[in-house]
Amino acid sequence: MSVQTLLYIGGRLVKGAAVLLVIAIFNFFLIRMAPGDPAQVLAGEAGATDAIFLQQLREQFGLDQPLYYQLWIYVSNLMQFDMGITYRQQMPVFDLIMERMPATLLLTGAAFFLSLLLGILAGVVAAAKHRRWPDSVITVAALIFYATPLFWLAMMAALFFSVYLEWLPSFGMQTVGENLTGWQKISDIGLHLILPASTLGLFFTAVYARMTRTSMIETSRLDFVKTAKAKGMKPSRVTTHHVLRNALLPVVTLAGLQAGQLIGGAVLTETVFAWPGIGRLMFEALFQRDYNLLLGVFFVSSAMVVLFNLITDVIYCVVDPRIELSK
Amino acid sequence: MNVIKSLTQNKVAMVGFGILFMFVVIALFGPYLYDGSPWRMVQRPFLPPFQNSNYILGTDTLGRDVLAGLIYGARISLLVGLVSTTIALLIGIPLGAYAGYYGGWVDELLMRFTEIFQTVPSFALAVVLVAIFEPSVYSITGAIAIVSWPPVARLVRGEFLSLRGQEYVLAAKLNGQSNRNIIMREILPNSLSPIIVLASLMVASAILLESSLSFLGLGDPEIMSWGYMIGAAKTVIRQAWWLSFIPGVAIAITVLSLNLLGEGLNEALNPKLSGNRES
Numbered sequence: 218m219s220v221q222t223l224l225y226i227g228g229r230l231v232k233g234a235a236v237l238l239v240i241a242i243f244n245f246f247l248i249r250m251a252p253g254d255p256a257q258v259l260a261g262e263a264g265a266t267d268a269i270f271l272q273q274l275r276e277q278f279g280l281d282q283p284l285y286y287q288l289w290i291y292v293s294n295l296m297q298f299d300m301g302i303t304y305r306q307q308m309p310v311f312d313l314i315m316e317r318m319p320a321t322l323l324l325t326g327a328a329f330f331l332s333l334l335l336g337i338l339a340g341v342v343a344a345a346k347h348r349r350w351p352d353s354v355i356t357v358a359a360l361i362f363y364a365t366p367l368f369w370l371a372m373m374a375a376l377f378f379s380v381y382l383e384w385l386p387s388f389g390m391q392t393v394g395e396n397l398t399g400w401q402k403i404s405d406i407g408l409h410l411i412l413p414a415s416t417l418g419l420f421f422t423a424v425y426a427r428m429t430r431t432s433m434i435e436t437s438r439l440d441f442v443k444t445a446k447a448k449g450m451k452p453s454r455v456t457t458h459h460v461l462r463n464a465l466l467p468v469v470t471l472a473g474l475q476a477g478q479l480i481g482g483a484v485l486t487e488t489v490f491a492w493p494g495i496g497r498l499m500f501e502a503l504f505q506r507d508y509n510l511l512l513g514v515f516f517v518s519s520a521m522v523v524l525f526n527l528i529t530d531v532i533y534c535v536v537d538p539r540i541e542l543s544k
Numbered sequence: 545m546n547v548i549k550s551l552t553q554n555k556v557a558m559v560g561f562g563i564l565f566m567f568v569v570i571a572l573f574g575p576y577l578y579d580g581s582p583w584r585m586v587q588r589p590f591l592p593p594f595q596n597s598n599y600i601l602g603t604d605t606l607g608r609d610v611l612a613g614l615i616y617g618a619r620i621s622l623l624v625g626l627v628s629t630t631i632a633l634l635i636g637i638p639l640g641a642y643a644g645y646y647g648g649w650v651d652e653l654l655m656r657f658t659e660i661f662q663t664v665p666s667f668a669l670a671v672v673l674v675a676i677f678e679p680s681v682y683s684i685t686g687a688i689a690i691v692s693w694p695p696v697a698r699l700v701r702g703e704f705l706s707l708r709g710q711e712y713v714l715a716a717k718l719n720g721q722s723n724r725n726i727i728m729r730e731i732l733p734n735s736l737s738p739i740i741v742l743a744s745l746m747v748a749s750a751i752l753l754e755s756s757l758s759f760l761g762l763g764d765p766e767i768m769s770w771g772y773m774i775g776a777a778k779t780v781i782r783q784a785w786w787l788s789f790i791p792g793v794a795i796a797i798t799v800l801s802l803n804l805l806g807e808g809l810n811e812a813l814n815p816k817l818s819g820n821r822e823s
Contacts (some may be wrong), residue, residue: 239660251676261728364800366752368759369774369792375786429721481667485756489778499668503675519664526663 222534226359229530233523238292240519244512251508256280274301277284279505285347306521314495318410318517320390321494322404324404324413324487332418333472337465340429345456347434355426362423371416378412384413389489411490413456417486424475425468432464439463473529475520551811557808563801573797574615582613582768590784604773604787605780615628617770621798624685624754625747631689633743636696641727643697645706655701658694666691670753674762681764684757685707689752703735737813741806748802755795772793 256271275281282290292301300310343355362370379387386392386409389541397405436442437460480496487496495514502510551557559667578585585607586599593602593610601610643654661669673687707713709730716726758764758771759778775788 236660236663240664247672247676252678360800361796362802364748364752364803365796366755366759366771366774366792366799369788369795371780371783373792376781380782393801430678477663477665478667481665484667484671485759499671503760503762505673507779508676511672511675515668516667520664533797540548 225534226531229372229527231528236523237516237520240516241292241295242288244516245513248291248508269422275325295516300516301509302509303507310510311517313510314498314513314517317493317495321480321483321487321491321496324417324492324494325408325476325483326420327410328421328482328486329472329476329480332421333415333419333469336422336425337429337468339422339426340468341427341433341456341461343430344433344437347505359426361420361424363427365420365528366422367416368485368489370419371413371486374412374416376487385409388414390493413486413492414492416489417482420482421472421475421479425472428468428471429464432467433460436460436464440452470533472524473533476525478531480518480521547812551808554808554811556804557811559728560801560804560808563797564805567618567798567801568622570615570620575634576620578612578615580612582616592784596758600653601790602786604783605776610787612775613768613789614770617794618775620764620767621676621751621754621795622715622771624681624688625750628685628688628692628750628754629743629746631685631747632693633696633739635689636693637700637732639693639701640697640702641704641732642763643722644701645708645727645731647705647708651701653781654697658697661691662694665751667756670757670767671760671762673781674757679757679762681767683763684764687757688753691753692746696739696742696746699738700735702736707731707734711805712782716762739757741810741813744802744806744809746807748799751795751799751802757804805817 220499221314263307280287298311300314302309303313319494339355339359343352346352353403375387375428377383390406390409391397391402392405395405437456442455442459446452483492483494483496485496486492488500491497495518499511499514500509502514545758575649586609587596587602587603587607589603589605589607591599591603591607595602599609599611599612599797604613639654639658643651643658671689673690674683677683677686704727713726713730716730721730755771755774757774758769761775762773763769763775773791775786777784778797780790
């Protein structure tokens with residue numbers, strides 16, 4: 218890697234850290250705006266906490282100190298992954314989030330690749346059959362999925378595939394009460410994953426399908442494609458080797474940028490399917506009015522987005538050297 | 545006038561407009577024309593649709609009229625969608641305009657600020673804001689506005705960047721017009737069409753966001769909304785699937801009509817850009 222590339226990556230790291238710092242400060246002020254005393258909020262649940270414990274927390278978080286000092290303590294605690302504790306589970310917030318993290322990574326990762334794959338496939342088919350019936354079907358389907366609320370689609374999918382057809386499980390991540398191991402466990406999780414991942418990815422499938430279609434049609438009108446056709450290349454080879462390769466770049470760039478938004482959608486999908494990830498944890502925090510846990514999940518999910526954007530940036534800059542390094 | 549002509553000739557956009565118009569009429573006058581409260585228990589619970597002519601769409605888990613809920617829900621959906629989009633435009637347009645017009649460190653500062661909001665997962669931010677400030681129409685509208693303004697700022701900035709070097713802007717500068725005047729009277733009117741298109745799509749996504757928030761139980765407890773109806777019917781989906789099905793269809797149709805109208809506007813206002821679309 219060149220010095221320029223390393224500088225670029227370094228710059229991105231600094232930027233990501235700055236964004237997280239701003240979010241941490243934002244969280245600090247939000248905790249103070251939550252209903253109730255900040256110590257009680259940090260203790261997890263407003264109301265029923267004993268006075269000695271609250272006093273300890275006040276000292277630990279320096280709530281008797283001036284505001285800027287409190288902010289300093291809050292941010293430096295956060296940097297050491299100390300986000301206080303949850304009242305219900307009596308566990309450090311950070312540990313609870315990390316416990317739920319693998320489920321969310323599995324769900325969002327599966328949804329991301331599924332939507333990218335299906336979206337590009339649908340877009341390519343629609344562009345190849347431009348203005349014929351497959352194009353119309355895919356365009357209309359994309360429009361409809363684009364307009365449907367995610368949580369409602371998830372509920373309807375559960376109703377149809379799980380309650381009516383009884384094909385797929387719609388609750389949790391593993392079959393309750395069966396201690397499966399090895400491949401059986403993996404296939405059990407895989408079965409539970411199908412509905413949540415495909416409904417979470419459906420909106421983005423629609424987005425990518427529309428983008429791929431437009432991008433393919435635009436690219437196929439460029440001169441180098443005409444040249445390829447004119448020299449007698451097979452149409453299918455022109456599509457895959459010339460058009461698709463060039464049309465994909467904007468789609469993949471957009472996909473990388475939007476991947477973070479999958480975390481937001483995961484709150485809804487995990488709630489509907491009782492998927493034990495951080496989205497479901499956020500819903501539980503809402504339900505229990507545990508503002509500290511809520512903000513903890515918010516901070517960690519933002520950190521995940523920052524990290525993901527950083528990874529995509531680095532991959533791009535390695536894969537496609539044309540991408541501007543200056544910014 | 546060309547725009548209106550090309551819009552009225554676009555069948556798909558007109559279908560979108562027709563459906564949207566219907567929802568607006570329902571939202572405005574429905575509560576006066578249809579006699580019934582969305583909260584009062586009127587019949588036995590779980591009355592299926594099309595069985596009782598007084599309550600065509602049946603009743604929910606507590607015996608409340610589903611049709612009344614839909615009518616009042618249209619009101620809140622459209623209201624939150626319109627107001628939050630307006631606020632988002634009021635934040636995004638000035639930020640984007642200043643960043644694009646002045647460039648340099650102003651641009652750098654404002655765009656870094658915008659980027660932070662774009663990085664944060666927007667739905668999670670909306671959830672946190674509504675939860676902290678307690679669910680109400682005001683907190684929901686505000687939260688949606690706060691998560692939706694960044695695309696406006698970016699779009700307006702891009703427009704201003706490309707327009708500020710145009711001859712008519714330079715002429716206005718030489719004329720001695722103030723920067724404020726140039727921004728408001730010269731550049732902004734010329735960048736309105738993409739803003740209008742974006743705004744129509746933003747109303748659609750604001751309606752989706754509002755329904756998602758009320759589905760999670762973050763709706764205004766005083767107001768019946770489509771998302772709340774679906775959330776309340778979630779646990780009884782096996783016994784009464786129609787209770788969650790009907791409000792969902794209402795949301796999807798409203799959002800779809802806005803998207804169709806937005807695409808039609810895009811084709812009418814930016815004919816060059818959309819030249820490769822089907823007729």
